[in-house]
Amino acid sequence: MMKLRDGRTLYYGKGDVLTYRTYAVPLVVAPIPESAYRGDANVIFAHNVTFSVSGEALLGSFSEGDNSHVVATDSMKNFILRHAASYGGSTTEGFLAYAAEAFLERYPHIDEIEIRGARLPFETLPVGDAAGHRESGLVFRRSHNEHAQAALELKRAPEGGAVRTGHLCGLEDVQLIKVSGSSFHGFIRDEYTTLPDSYDRPLLIYLNVYWRYTDIDDALDGARERYVAAEQIRDLAQSVFHAVQSPSIQYLVCQIGLQLLTRFPQLAEVRFESNNRTWETVVEPDPLTHAGVYTEPRPPYGFQGFSLTRADAERGDFQLANELGNDAGPEAQTEGKPVVSP
Numbered sequence: 001m002m003k004l005r006d007g008r009t010l011y012y013g014k015g016d017v018l019t020y021r022t023y024a025v026p027l028v029v030a031p032i033p034e035s036a037y038r039g040d041a042n043v044i045f046a047h048n049v050t051f052s053v054s055g056e057a058l059l060g061s062f063s064e065g066d067n068s069h070v071v072a073t074d075s076m077k078n079f080i081l082r083h084a085a086s087y088g089g090s091t092t093e094g095f096l097a098y099a100a101e102a103f104l105e106r107y108p109h110i111d112e113i114e115i116r117g118a119r120l121p122f123e124t125l126p127v128g129d130a131a132g133h134r135e136s137g138l139v140f141r142r143s144h145n146e147h148a149q150a151a152l153e154l155k156r157a158p159e160g161g162a163v164r165t166g167h168l169c170g171l172e173d174v175q176l177i178k179v180s181g182s183s184f185h186g187f188i189r190d191e192y193t194t195l196p197d198s199y200d201r202p203l204l205i206y207l208n209v210y211w212r213y214t215d216i217d218d219a220l221d222g223a224r225e226r227y228v229a230a231e232q233i234r235d236l237a238q239s240v241f242h243a244v245q246s247p248s249i250q251y252l253v254c255q256i257g258l259q260l261l262t263r264f265p266q267l268a269e270v271r272f273e274s275n276n277r278t279w280e281t282v283v284e285p286d287p288l289t290h291a292g293v294y295t296e297p298r299p300p301y302g303f304q305g306f307s308l309t310r311a312d313a314e315r316g317d318f319q320l321a322n323e324l325g326n327d328a329g330p331e332a333q334t335e336g337k338p339v340v341s342p
């Protein structure tokens with residue numbers, strides 16, 4: 001939250017700046033084993049941007065109604081849209097930094113900026129005719145599934161220019177169901193317990209994943225080929241969900257975190273917010289055919305929050321599950337060595 005020198009919160013800005021840029025620079029990423037994702041042609045590079053600014057000079061607009069230092073939020077919207085046109089890179093984070101840094105340069109009385117962008121995903125579509133099937137490249141499908149997002153904080157540097165003071169990248173609104181291979185038992189059983197032990201439950205989770213880079217430049221400049229795409233995070237999370245027999249969502253998100261830090265040495269930290277939306281069983285699965293019937297769970301729902309830093313993973317306090325292979329061989333575990341290498 002942006003504050004003045006006296007500790008007062010002060011900011012204003014524009015939300016829902018819908019920015020549909022076409023034909024941005026294509027993104028190419030370094031592949032990981034858990035994902036077939038290789039990059040994005042960026043034919044549609046679209047974002048919902050939230051932009052807010054702060055500065056000592058703005059106090060008079062609140063205290064006196066003096067608008068002489070107010071950049072109208074309508075002008076902010078135009079500024080962002082114009083800078084979407086001139087942005088010459090391939091990443092959400094790069095676009096946000098470009099627009100915010102240009103704004104600090106253009107308006108010297110603005111001290112601080114927070115900018116967020118949620119990617120509006122458009123999926124490529126296969127089209128066909130007598131000659132066969134191929135990717136259209138012209139027609140796209142708007143997706144309302146999970147999406148990437150990023151938030152940046154910038155301050156005016158005393159010597160001029162901008163300092164990037166914080167960033168957080170994310171993948172929001174993932175919903176995954178695993179129909180078999182999840183359990184939940186061994187929890188405290190006392191006079192308040194009515195939940196039966198479960199040895200195989202249809203686990204539906206809602207998941208948000210967030211990550212920070214050690215060097216923000218890896219997020220801003222896709223050409224360094226150290227960019228971590230939200231699609232890779234998504235694919236890795238679903239691969240871990242597939243592979244791991246989970247005794248709880250708590251353990252599952254920790255395993256996803258360890259695997260992310262293993263795969264992406266450029267990341268400093270990963271964070272999770274998850275919800276438990278396990279389907280309610282109506283007809284138990286048939287032992288032979290596995291056919292069962294489930295319905296939506298009744299409220300309330302459970303949730304979890306967890307973060308892992310690279311230092312946590314390197315200390316070896318958390319062990320990567322054997323199902324994930326990698327560095328986590330049984331030998332490594334019996335020797336008590338950290339099983340996640342940088």
Ligand SMILES: O=c1[nH]c(=O)c2[nH]c(=O)[nH]c2[nH]1
Pocket residue numbers: 184195247248249250276302
């Ligand atoms: O994965 C779970 N973790 C919990 O802490 C919990 N509590 C609960 O009732 N069901 C579950 N599931």
